[in-house]
């Protein structure tokens with residue numbers, strides 16, 4: 001068996017005796033009980049599983065445990081709490097951006113990364129930033145409004 005893999009998640013260090021090829025989303029959900037990242041396509045195409053890796057949006061279904069080692073991983077649980085939501089979470093709540101809500105965690109994580117590098121975006125920039133996060137209910141209009149609200 002190879003060396004345990006060290007992972008930093010939401011500010012806490014963990015060690016896993018798992019193959020380095022294990023998808024990060026399995027470790028987050030199954031081993032750490034963090035259900036913020038949702039399993040959608042499993043192919044890196046829908047964005048439901050998005051987490052931050054050193055502040056950059058990453059798809060945890062196609063990121064391996066080995067790739068994530070030594071990076072700061074943030075899941076939705078690491079952003080805010082129900083009592084004190086992150087400003088992006090608060091904006092999504094204020095705009096009632098969810099219908100079924102399955103895509104929303106990934107949308108929020110992508111938005112957090114986007115606004116960190118583009119704090120005052122145009123609507124077109126926001127639309128482009130979220131173009132690879134899919135919502136099957138079609139609440140993209142409310143989601144876009146939430147992104148713009150969070151930016152101001």
Ligand code: FES
Pocket residue numbers: 038039040041042043044045046047048049050059060061062
């Ligand atoms: Fe990871 Fe769809 S579940 S991108």
